[in-house]
Amino acid sequence: MNNKTANHSIDDMAGLTLFKRFEGGAVYTQENNGKYGVVIDESSIASLLPPEELDGMDFIKVLEFNTEHERSAYLVSRFGGKD
Numbered sequence: 273m274n275n276k277t278a279n280h281s282i283d284d285m286a287g288l289t290l291f292k293r294f295e296g297g298a299v300y301t302q303e304n305n306g307k308y309g310v311v312i313d314e315s316s317i318a319s320l321l322p323p324e325e326l327d328g329m330d331f332i333k334v335l336e337f338n339t340e341h342e343r344s345a346y347l348v349s350r351f352g353g354k355d
Contacts, residue, residue, distance in 0.1 A: 274336040282313045292351050299351055308343040310335040
């Protein structure tokens with residue numbers, strides 16, 4: 273599993289499929305260049321924080337898995353079943 277952070281909007285990311293919503297954000301799946309991704313978007317919580325606390329915070333995380341099975345195992349263990 274590779275872990276990245278994204279400093280852009282979730283709207284800029286292509287090919288996302290909603291997996292689950294949670295308080296403060298959502299989890300999406302994505303397939304790109306033979307990798308199976310999980311995108312965790314916690315940007316909705318940013319509206320609750322004062323602007324000075326937002327500097328340096330990453331609200332979108334991208335995790336890459338080599339197989340769909342690895343991704344599915346991670347999703348179930350971290351977030352439970354699909355909505």
